[in-house]
Amino acid sequence: MRLERANLLQIYYLMRLTRAMEDRTRTLFLQGRVAGGVYTAQGHEATTVGAAWTLGDGDFIVPQHRDLGMHLTRGCSPRAVMTQWLARGNSPALGRDGQIHIGDMHHGIVPMISMLGESLPVACGVALTMKMRKRSTVVMASMGDGATSTGPFHEALNFASVQKLPIVFVIENNGYAYSTPTYQEFAIADLSDRAVAYGILGESVDGNDVLKVVETFGRAVEYVRGDKGPALIECKTFRVRGHSEADKADYVPPELREEWLAKDPIPRFEEYLTREQILTSALKAEIAEQVKAVVEDAVNFAEQSPAPDPATVANYVFAPEGPIAIIGETGAEDQRYINALDHRTGKPFNTMTDTGKPEFVVTEEVGRR
Amino acid sequence: MRLERANLLQIYYLMRLTRAMEDRTRTLFLQGRVAGGVYTAQGHEATTVGAAWTLGDGDFIVPQHRDLGMHLTRGCSPRAVMTQWLARGNSPALGRDGQIHIGDMHHGIVPMISMLGESLPVACGVALTMKMRKRSTVVMASMGDGATSTGPFHEALNFASVQKLPIVFVIENNGYAYSTPTYQEFAIADLSDRAVAYGILGESVDGNDVLKVVETFGRAVEYVRGDKGPALIECKTFRVRGHSEADKADYVPPELREEWLAKDPIPRFEEYLTREQILTSALKAEIAEQVKAVVEDAVNFAEQSPAPDPATVANYVFAPEGPIAIIGETGAEDQRYINALDHRTGKPFNTMTDTGKPEFVVTEEVGRR
Amino acid sequence: MSAVTYLEAIGQAIREEMQRDEAVFLLGEDVGTYGGAFKVSAGLLEEFGSERVIDTPMAEDAIIGSAVGAALMGMRPIAEMQFIDFITCGFDQIINMANKMYWRTGMPVPMVIRGPSGGGVKGGPFHSASPEAWFFHAPGIKVVVPSTTYDAKGLLKAAIRDNNPVLYLEHKLLYRLPELREELPTEDYVVPIGKAITRREGEDMTVLTYGAMVHQCLKAAQTLEQEDDLQVEIIDLRSLAPLDKESILESVKHTNKVLIVHEDTLTGGIGAELAAILAEDLFEYLDGPITRVAAPDAPFPYAPPLEAAYLPSMEKILAAARKLAAY
């Protein structure tokens, strides 16, 4: 897929933003301001931003716990992310759920749960709907290497292959499932070989090379959009930090971590952009500024946001009666249709709004494709 | 694996016995003497008998609902089978469970449940134990084509491949999962290709050719016994009757059924045996006699057996206290060890005993291999 | 218009809802070409095509998960479990994905999970399940249990139109029961979820029950009237979650005695919660111990004599009612 200068800078910006958001989340956690566990994905940025970048309007992502980059690339608001991390009452989950368990069907993001693998059958249902509604949109469903060991992975890929569903399955193989190295998870070299079991397209790619990622997913998305059935793309990357902030990850051989730190996708991309004279030191500084500003805005917004109201804890277990429009069809944005607004707040869903100005300048030029 | 004349006749006898047992069960069902559903496997005899034939002492089978042939080949008693079909109080499940949900760990048979696919992780546990106990025995775990669509199939094969467990997984691809044709179950031609997803040995074989089946499994069992990890063998066969006796199977194209009826493994093997002058018409008649006698004995035994005692229905939900010996190790046959006898009956397990004389003469010569 | 069976009423509900709303579709094992293991969906594939009547591979987690995904899109999937026993194979998808979705994301999951439940047909340990109690204890899903042909259709329509996950438990013993044949209204109707119904009025005691046991209890009530001159009030819960507390309390307030009957096992069954509610809310009203009749705490047996001994029998119900009446 062809990338304009502005696209390249946008991608770079998003990778930096993703990294900065997670670094900041970590700081907040260390300051004791984030309750529970914090999961970040340093090193995944090329994969998450690059893969999601190849999607268009009406397409869906089914992200997992390392996919902040996908959320941001698809326009999920940094403010929403920070309100969620800080468990505010106006967060996407109203403080009822945390981390990046964020979703908004109206903007093409399916919320995850902690049970890894279980989102994959859900992705099938989204794609099945697209098929029934005769759309040319696609679903991008991601998972870690560990999730490929689960039953739902198999049931979903098999069902998707039989139904020829428009799904690009993304495996973010980062070398470990928590502390478990890949050789204790499976007995093959490339997880994309599992495509053979379903008769679908399979490919492995260097997940730390954003240009290769964009190129590969560009092709995969096109293929899937062409009704050829699902694809399974493995991105080889590495989890250079612990599984969560509580994990020192001393089970990772230092030299292995070093090796991958050296392959950090951001400097790698920076190098390219500089070599190609796309990224000047001035622009780089400007982007850094923008990123800083957006993150600060998100944190401030979150910190000024109200805590959830304890009195509501047992409310909204069941959805109220009323018509439901099919997502993406007439009426779906109409507030009379209950899935067009969050009945718990009476407000429309807001994971994509309040994106926290100032937005990075280049985005004005090109928008989100 | 080399087959003596006696072996060939024994295999033929077992195939005929399997067919006759099921034909008789069907008659009993039509006479209203079997409650609930009856599942038979006409056409599977070459696969079930041939595969199980390649096993030796201490090896285990993990059979499913089409595998009466495996049970009989491994020495499960026709009497036990008939008492189970007729839900007698002395049946392996004491009338609490039916069909061929028969098992006896002391004789290498793991009892199945109706939830297909779920026996495969159990097979891993049996094989894991063999590994821990440093044995050179193997497990043969079977499934239908439909079961390959389940999550447990994937979790089990993956775990087995990582642990290099001594398991031969057998797929009995009989063209349908109930009424669902294979092309609505999966999008590949050969289910043995799924071996690629686990980096294990995979092979497909004509499941109606008993000699090919024996040859293939002979190799697979040897391979697996040699600590090379699991194998996945697909036997291509056909379910020429309905899923159960309640199923007319009119969803099966007549010509397709005809095609497979013409490949009936028993006449095919008979032809070979006759051509090779192993089976004379006299011997054939004698075998037919033997089979008839064994089946009659089993039915009579079952019909003279007591019905289960209703007063016991809620008993034996929990096993009593007491030592348990590891199956196949010192003490396991000692009745003081609670898994050596059925505490519900106070008798030793009997699925392999009372085999119902008269036994086929050739077996005397060579025993079970 | 002629009388239809309980099973036909279920098929009618699905067909009419699929005709009424193109968001409604059916998926499951053998539901299309075969029309379902019990022929509940016979003819639907022909009428609606393979995109709305989907024969799936044998994969309950994928069936339920796909239903969740489609429901999030605003569709109204009906996911069939060939036997409700197999719902345990997609348990996590229900508990953690479907049930908690609206509560934590505000996005509704309008879906139905249905399948043949219950015993009495020689199904044995794996084809006779009464799974209601697990879901009754899993906030976020509604559970309905029709006992009549009218309710079978009306409750299923209500379930399909509901904006939440609904577990619809059809009892396979009732599928073709001649005495349940009924002429159904020609016009569209629903049986609202959350409302119990009094099947028989009486002052001497209240019997709380649901599903196939409703008919067992009605028979018992007749005997009790004839032989013991007892007037037994029978409440068919119809909806287990949400529970119609009001109707339950009201009835027991005027009978002051309660007998709970269900086919599911005793310990931790629906009857436990019913008893707990009554023991807490109607402490001053009870003239006798809250009595339960249910299956024993054991798996479901196969052999006919064992099954007969396992299921709550007329004798057990009569004995319990007489003992209670004696207070």
Place this chain on the structure above:
Amino acid sequence: MSAVTYLEAIGQAIREEMQRDEAVFLLGEDVGTYGGAFKVSAGLLEEFGSERVIDTPMAEDAIIGSAVGAALMGMRPIAEMQFIDFITCGFDQIINMANKMYWRTGMPVPMVIRGPSGGGVKGGPFHSASPEAWFFHAPGIKVVVPSTTYDAKGLLKAAIRDNNPVLYLEHKLLYRLPELREELPTEDYVVPIGKAITRREGEDMTVLTYGAMVHQCLKAAQTLEQEDDLQVEIIDLRSLAPLDKESILESVKHTNKVLIVHEDTLTGGIGAELAAILAEDLFEYLDGPITRVAAPDAPFPYAPPLEAAYLPSMEKILAAARKLAAY
């Protein structure tokens, strides 16, 4: 010998049983190299090797199913769920394979399924589960819930030595609680499954509880003694299945009032069965309504203020006890 934590007691039990019996082994996600997500099994891989301390892929059905297979062979596997919430992913393997095996085949399945359960640690909707009620209602499995360091070790040893599937629910809030540090006997001991224990004696009412709530209730009892001069008897059930009916009935017979407290959600929880048993068996003994304090019927929330409002608080327990005492 020095005082150990609840978590260390669990590790000790596993180590000592693995030393005592070579049939015992541990399998689960990250239990080996990492020593478990909470370090419960730290050091075991080093001591027993990778054949008896098995790091598995992320596959709960395979973990539980493999445990069943090994148990059928006469081994005594301990299957760890990294968080007990994930037990829903192997639900069928427990319900249909493990639980029904002995009853239908006569072959025992001596295995333990254990993992961190319960809330209070900001785990949110998917890391705070109290799954006991589902298994309490699934004949064939025992369910134990240790509340002290002594019981944590003794109940786990009993579970490992039991010849049946046992669900061992360790409460993650108690793992490292300083006030639970205890010096444990140097000699081998077990806490028998099926026996409750009286944590505090009193005549005014009986509190039935288990797990982390035991400590909450003990605090409440002190307040009630000081401020209301009430003597509350506290029974720690310890074993939910089988239930120690005898001890429960005996206590309530002399206090005549009962308050049930659990962390799990209210409807269909363990408290429902306890209430039902008491309402049926002790009808003549009760001087006040059987009262329950539990979590509301909603998923488990993440935000600290929500979690605090969700879990049974001192205030709620005190209020309920005072209302009951007033009868």
